[in-house]
Amino acid sequence: MEVVILAAGQGTRMRPLTDAVAKPMLPVGDRPLCAHTADAAVRAGADELVFVVGYRGEDVREHFGDEYQGVPVRYAEQAERLGTAHAAAQARPHLNSDFVVLNGDDLYDEAALDALFDACPAVGAYEVDDPRPYGVFSISDGHVTDVVEKPAQPPSNRVNVGAYHFPAEAADWLTETELSERGEHEITDVLARVVDAFDVAAVDVERWLGVGRPWELLEANEWKLGELERRIDGDVRGDAELRGDVVVEDGATIEPGVVIEGPALVRQGAEVGPNAYVRGATLLGPDTHVGHGVEVKNTVVMAGTNVPHVSYVGDSVLGPDANLGAGTQVANLRHDDGDVQTVVKGERTSTGRRKFGVVVGPGAKTGINTSLYPGSVLPTDGWTRPGEAYRGPDPSSDGDA
Incomplete structure (x- = not known):
C-alpha cells in the first residue's frame, strides 16, 4: 500500500522556527516530526512512502533517502502550494491501488493508524469539545455521510484529522477538484466524492495533535x-x-x-x-x-x-x-x-x-x-x-x- 505524506508546506504559523527548518522536520523527541508519522505508517503496513515536498524539500530528502525502515521512498514536488488535494495529486504517478494520505505535521496514535489501514475507504475521526473550528463529520452507523467545514452548528463533535484511506478510484479524483472559495484544491472535496460512491468508515482516533504553531511543537515533545x-x-x-x-x-x-x-x-x-x-x-x-x-x-x-x-x-x-x-x-x-x-x-x-x-x-x-x-x-x-x-x-x- 502506498502512503502519501504531505510535507510541502512552509509553516508560516511556526515562524521564525521554520526560517531554517522545514516544518515537518522540526524536532520531536529523537526524530523529525514527520518521521513519527512515517514510522507509524511502516508499522501499520506501508509498502511505499511517497513524500510530497516543497519548501526546503531537500531536508526531507536528505533524512529519508531512497529507503526508510526497509520501505522504498518516493518524492513528489509541489512547486505551488494550492491546497491539500493539489498536494496529494502530485503523488498520482506513484499510486497504483488504494492508498493512504496523512499530514506530515500531525501526530496520530498508532492504534488508530492500524485501524485506518485495515479499513477502506476510511477516515480518522477525533472527538473534541468544540468542533466549530474544524471540518466536522456527519456519521451514521459508523460511516461518514458528510463533512462540513467550520460549521456554526456542528452535526457532531467528531472532526477530520487529515488521515484518509482512499480507494484506487480516488487517485484520479485528486486531479479533478475545483478551486474552493479560498482559492485552494481541497482534499475534503475528494472525500465528499468518495462518501457519495462508497461506505466510508469513521475510524476513532484516540489521540491526535496538529502541530502548526510553536506551543504545539512544545506539546508534541511533551x-x-x-x-x-x-x-x-x-x-x-x-x-x-x-x-x-x-x-x-x-x-x-x-x-x-x-x-x-x-x-x-x-x-x-x-x-x-x-x-x-x-x-x-x-x-x-x-x-x-x-x-x-x-x-x-x-x-x-x-x-x-x-x-x-x-x-x-x-x-x-x-x-x-x-x-x-x-x-x-x-x-x-x-x-x-x-x-x-x-x-x-x-x-x-x-x-x-x-x-x-x-x-x-x-x-x-x-x-x-x-x-x-x-x-x-x-x-x-x-x-x-x-x-x-x-x-x-x-x-x-x-x-x-
Missing part, C-alpha cells in the same frame, strides 16, 4: 518525550544525578553537579553543566550547550543552541544556533494567571497555556541579563541589548509578567 525509556549511553561525570526516564545519547556529556529529571532527552554532542538543572519534558538537541547554573524546564532547545551561564528558560522553544547571554531570564507565567498570548502571522493569539515562555528564532542572541516576557518572539538573527526587558512584537495586554 507527548513523545513522555514515551521515553531510560537509557544512558553518553558520558556522565562525577556526582551528576539523573532521575527517572532520561536518555543521554552516545557523544553527549553531563558534567558534575547536574540534575536531570525525566522525561528528558540529551542528544549526541550536547553538553550539560556543571551545576545545571534540566527537568520537565525537555529536549536538548544535537550539539547544544547548557552551562553552569542554568535551569531549563519543559523546553525544546534545537541543534547548536547555547544557554551557557546562570540563566532560566521555561516552557519555551529555542531555534537552532541561538545564544542566550549570561543571566537571561525567561518569564513564562502571567501575573493574572491568564493564558499566555503570543504573535502568530502578525496577530496576537492565545496559546491556551497558563505557562508559555518564548520563541527564539534561528541564530538569535540575547545580551547579558536580558528579561524575556511570556509569549515574546525573538526573530531570526534578532538580538537584545544587555539588561533589556524584551516584550517582542505587539506587546502583551496588561497582566503579563
